[in-house]
Amino acid sequence: xxxxxxxxxxxxxxxxxxxxxxxxxxxxxxxxxxxxxxxxxxxxxxxxxxxxxxxxxxxxxxxxxxxxxxxxxxxxxxxxxxxxxxxxxxxxxxxxxxxxxxxxxxxxxxxxxxxxxxxxxxxxxxxxxxxxxxxxxxxxxxxxxxxxxxxxxxxxxxxxxxxxxxxxxxxxxxxxxxxxxxxxxxxxxxxxxxxxxxxxxxxxxxxxxxxxxxxxxxxxxxxxxxxxxxxxxxxxxxxxxxxxxxxxxxxxxxxxxxxxxxxxxxxxxxxxxxxxxxxxxxxxxxxxxxx
Amino acid sequence: xxxxxxxxxxxxxxxxxxxxxxxxxxxxxxxxxxxxxxxxxxxxxxxxxxxxxxxxxxxxxxxxxxxxxxxxxxxxxxxxxxxxxxxxxxxxxxxxxxxxxxxxxxxxxxxxxxxxxxxxxxxxxxxxxxxxxxxxxxxxxxxxxxxxxxxxxxxxxxxxxxxxxxxxxxxxxxxxxxxxxxxxxxxxxxxxxxxxxxxxxxxxxxxxxxxx
Numbered sequence: 001x002x003x004x005x006x007x008x009x010x011x012x013x014x015x016x017x018x019x020x021x022x023x024x025x026x027x028x029x030x031x032x033x034x035x036x037x038x039x040x041x042x043x044x045x046x047x048x049x050x051x052x053x054x055x056x057x058x059x060x061x062x063x064x065x066x067x068x069x070x071x072x073x074x075x076x077x078x079x080x081x082x083x084x085x086x087x088x089x090x091x092x093x094x095x096x097x098x099x100x101x102x103x104x105x106x107x108x109x110x111x112x113x114x115x116x117x118x119x120x121x122x123x124x125x126x127x128x129x130x131x132x133x134x135x136x137x138x139x140x141x142x143x144x145x146x147x148x149x150x151x152x153x154x155x156x157x158x159x160x161x162x163x164x165x166x167x168x169x170x171x172x173x174x175x176x177x178x179x180x181x182x183x184x185x186x187x188x189x190x191x192x193x194x195x196x197x198x199x200x201x202x203x204x205x206x207x208x209x210x211x212x213x214x215x216x217x218x219x220x221x222x223x224x225x226x227x228x229x230x231x232x233x234x235x236x237x238x239x240x241x242x243x244x245x246x247x248x249x250x251x252x253x254x255x256x257x258x259x260x261x262x263x264x265x266x267x268x269x270x271x272x273x274x275x276x277x278x279x280x281x282x283x284x285x286x287x288x289x290x291x
Numbered sequence: 292x293x294x295x296x297x298x299x300x301x302x303x304x305x306x307x308x309x310x311x312x313x314x315x316x317x318x319x320x321x322x323x324x325x326x327x328x329x330x331x332x333x334x335x336x337x338x339x340x341x342x343x344x345x346x347x348x349x350x351x352x353x354x355x356x357x358x359x360x361x362x363x364x365x366x367x368x369x370x371x372x373x374x375x376x377x378x379x380x381x382x383x384x385x386x387x388x389x390x391x392x393x394x395x396x397x398x399x400x401x402x403x404x405x406x407x408x409x410x411x412x413x414x415x416x417x418x419x420x421x422x423x424x425x426x427x428x429x430x431x432x433x434x435x436x437x438x439x440x441x442x443x444x445x446x447x448x449x450x451x452x453x454x455x456x457x458x459x460x461x462x463x464x465x466x467x468x469x470x471x472x473x474x475x476x477x478x479x480x481x482x483x484x485x486x487x488x489x490x491x492x493x494x495x496x497x498x499x500x501x502x503x
Contacts, residue, residue: 022442028389029416072391072415110394114354176346183394185349239441239471241479246441246471 002099002140003166003201005056006229006268012288013101013233013271014050014058015281019248021046021061031073033065036085043086048093053278054285055271057099059142062086062133066125068107068117080132087136101142101168102133104155111150119154126158134163144170144233145207145273147183149191153198160199168231168269169195170204173217180217188220196225204231207273210238210250211258218265229268236275248275252283259287293317298331298363303338305355307362314363324370328407332360332367336405340490343402350398353489357401364404378409380500383425384435385413387450390443395469398489399435406493419446419453426459433496436482438469447472448480464499468492 005011021032024042036043047058065083067076075082083102090100107125109117130141141159146152152169159167171191173180180188195203203225205217211234221230236248236255255276262270270288272280293316301309310332317327339356342348382403386396393415400410411429413421425431434454438444447467454460466484467477477485484499486492497503 028443028446108392108394110354114351178346181346181349183350185351241441241444241471241473241476 002057005099006202010263010267010288011056011099011269012054012281012284013231013269014047014055015272015276015278016274017046017059017061017063017103019275019277031064031070031075033062033070033082033086034073034075034078036061036082036089037078040085040089043089044093047090049278050281051093051095051098053281055098055281057101057140057271058090058094059101059103059271060086060090060133060136060138061103062129063103063105063144065104065129065132066107067128068109068121068125069105072108079128083129083132084136087133087138091137099139100137101140102130102138102165104129104133104141104143105145106147106151111148111154122151122154123158126155127162130159131162134165138165140166140168142168142170142231144168144204146171149182149184149186149194152191153194156195156198156200166201168202168204169200170206170231170233172208173205173213174208175213180213180220188217189224192221192225192228196228202229202231202269204233204269206231206233206271207235210234210236211255211262215258215261215265218262218267222266230266231269231271232262232267233271233273234276235273236277236280239275250275252277252280255280256283256287259284260291263287263291293320293322295322295327295330295334298327299335299338302332302335302356302359302363303342305352305359307355307359310359311362311366314366318366318370324367324374325376327367328371328376332363333405333407336360336402339405340402340493344488344490350394353398353401357405360401360405379407379502380432381409381411381430382433382435382496383411383413383422383429383431384437385417385422386415386437386439387443387446388416388418389446390438390440391415392437392439395439395489396435396437399437399468399486399492402489402493403435403496406497408496419450422450423454423457423459426454426463427457431463432500433464433466435492435496436465436467438467438472441471444469444471444476447476447482451481466492466495466499
């Protein structure tokens with residue numbers, strides 16, 4: 001279903017979750033995924049606001065839902081419960097014909113041999129989270145904000161071996177004098193080669209960059225592998241702190257004109273990352289409908 | 292005779308076993324521990340830092356080099372102490388209250404150790420009280436604070452304010468870093484310095500402490 005739709009037309013994902021949770025009072029040091037149980041109405045309201053803005057697909061509130069991440073809040077034992085609830089909450093407010101994507105972020109641990117997180121542990125972390133999200137009824141898995149190609153490949157393997165769901169793998173790049181590279185130094189061509197060989201259906205980039213850099217990233221993606229389906233989710237620029245408040249400078253007006261460039265290059269899925277709001281998604285919808 | 296440049300070269304390549312072996316041999320040959328540290332290990336880490344800054348090296352290369360350094364230091368440290376060699380200065384480092392991310396903080400910590408500083412790593416989610424207590428009790432010359440999230444950056448400000456109130460702000464220099472952090476923010480909250488990456492953190496620390 002989901003993949004058929006992607007082949008048919010450009011899909012619109014939602015904007016930020018974390019930014020809105022903070023606006024709703026998520027406090028410092030509080031586990032965002034816990035709200036799936038304690039404040040389900042707020043989570044549903046956020047999803048609904050994105051559908052109302054014109055999104056075709058929302059992402060579950062489960063970005064930090066691996067056991068390794070939850071463990072930092074002493075909540076590792078809630079992994080299954082939090083993730084299943086995340087999927088169910090999104091499902092509940094999803095109109096027919098629209099989709100729920102599972103948000104799966106990095107574990108935040110450094111893999112062996114550089115750190116002490118073993119490949120098996122990493123795999124198990126992802127498998128457990130993904131099974132819970134599948135049980136909660138998601139349509140697609142979105143492995144995102146990956147800064148280590150090895151970790152992304154492990155997550156992809158866990159997805160393929162533990163679910164039958166379509167999978168998106170989305171990387172985060174830093175601009176450097178040597179081109180766009182992940183934190184671990186993976187280049188775009190290396191990422192594409194290895195992810196395609198590992199059977200990734202849809203590849204993307206999210207976070208770390210505003211829309212202008214994302215245009216360059218997509219261009220390189222498309223140039224390197226013209227037949228792959230690509231997702232792009234820019235931040236609303238990079239955050240500035242003004243008088244103690246976080247300001248993202250790329251307004252819906254600024255971003256929407258550049259979305260046209262992404263469409264021209266041939267993006268398949270567009271959404272927003274940190275700092276983007278339902279207003280951004282509404283502006284993107286307008287562009288998608290008119291182009 | 293062990294060539295100290297060979298220690299540096301192997302450290303740059305992250306050959307931990309070889310670096311430890313060469314360090315041990317050098318000590319056995321009677322080469323001064325201080326020379327092994329400065330001309331071998333620190334010289335090597337210095338190149339690693341430059342390459343990291345120039346985007347020739349990425350996180351994995353820095354981590355393997357740091358691991359080699361750590362291995363060699365286990366052999367070298369007792370000898371340094373015996374010969375009365377002091378670390379150039381003590382630095383307390385931590386990720387601020389409310390923030391649980393430590394990859395960046397660990398990198399900075401490794402690079403500073405690689406430059407010969409002694410590091411007190413306070414970990415993640417470090418309260419202002421913990422920073423203050425460490426400054427009071429540990430003869431720290433510099434405090435390094437890290438934050439990955441815009442939501443936790445204000446903890447840097449509150450830590451500096453708490454240090455002022457506790458009367459210890461003037462005892463130390465404060466540097467900050469992390470993805471959303473900027474020089475402008477450092478200026479706004481009254482930090483002494485900001486560093487955009489782990490290699491520059493070493494330069495900034497030396498500059499603030501007047502170490503050549």
